[in-house]
Structures are given as C-alpha cells and as structure tokens.
Amino acid sequence: GESVGLHLPTLSVQEGDNSIINCAYSNSASDYFIWYKQESGKGPQFIIDIRSNMDKRQGQRVTVLLNKTVKHLSLQIAATQPGDSAVYFCAENTITGNQFYFGTGTSLTVIP
C-alpha cells in the first residue's frame, strides 16, 4: 500500500515562532492531501487540504505546500500558540477517492 511518513516525530517551538511540519508520500498518483490536528483524547480535526493541481494553499495562520516533484507536503503554522500543541497528521487520498493513508504523526509542543 501507499506510504505516507513524517520526517520528524516531535517538534518543539517557542510561542510566537513559526512551525513547519513535513510529510513525504510515495504514490505519485495521489491527488488530494489533508492535514489533521489531533489533541489528546479527541479525534483528528481537519485543518487544511490541497489538491494536486495546486502547490500552495493558505488558511487562517496555516499554509500547506505541495511539491509533487519530490512528493513532499508541509504544513506551516504562523505565530504558533500554546493551543497549537497537538499531534499533526498528513493524509493522502488515492485518485479514486476511496482510500485514505495517514502518516504516523508529528507531536508539536509549544513552549510558552
């Protein structure tokens, strides 16, 4: 099956700094990518998504970058806040739209 992985399992940042979380995917045919945030004791929560016809998409304080050449996805969080502390997952959707593949997650800790 597909492989979606993360470069770093943990990330610590100072409050107010920008955070960058990376993700690699292996299936060049995938055309839809999603970032989720999971807080302790809760289900994953949608943050932002991007389709393969784009290379950048911005939301409120978050930006997702897609580099299809090297099959790399990143999530940038601007002015990181303590409430951003969570585990972040990237997910990849097959071109048929049926199956989703998740990375193992990066734990983000924001230091006040």
Added chain:
Amino acid sequence: EAQVTQNPRYLITVTGKKLTVTCSQNMNHEYMSWYRQDPGLGLRQIYYSMNVEVTDKGDVPEGYKVSRKEKRNFPLILESPSPNQTSLYFCASGRAGDTQYFGPGTRLTVL
C-alpha cells in the same frame, strides 16, 4: 450540530465475545470509514463505504465486519475479538473525494 458519534466510548471485553461499535453521522455524507490508531502506526483504515450497501476493505480488515444499511450508520463488528484488536477506533464520514470528519473515538480493550 454536525457531528459523527460513536458508542461506546470505552469498552473492556474478553476474547471471543462478539461486540459492535456504532457510528452515526448527521451530515448526509456518502462516504464513511473506520480506522484504528495504534502507537507508532498512526491511523490505519479498516473498512470504508462509498454509499449504502457498498463496503470495501481497507488496509487492515482482518477480524472486522461492517455493514451499511442506512446512509447515516456504519457499525463496526468484531465477531470474535482478540487481544491484538485492543486499540483506539475512529469512525469518519465525508463527501466522496473530500475530507473526512472524525468521531471522538472508541477505546477498546480485549482481555
């Protein structure tokens, strides 16, 4: 309120005792799915359903069954649970080809 609900939230059972975890969504989504989450392995898809009466295996379907008789419900059935099915389970729903919305999770322990 738009949501995905799961019941029970916590369950401790014994090997071989059949159980069902229910999942319901009120967003009229065609797509529903079940995942298990284990430390170091992330979320792995068990089964998914593209619509009523249409279900397919995900990456880790062994030991699980599902049914989709109504659009809003997608129960996960463990006919004969084993300790290696101890995990955190999530149900999700969404429009086909779009993001999914997750339930709060069911923590299952099989003794």
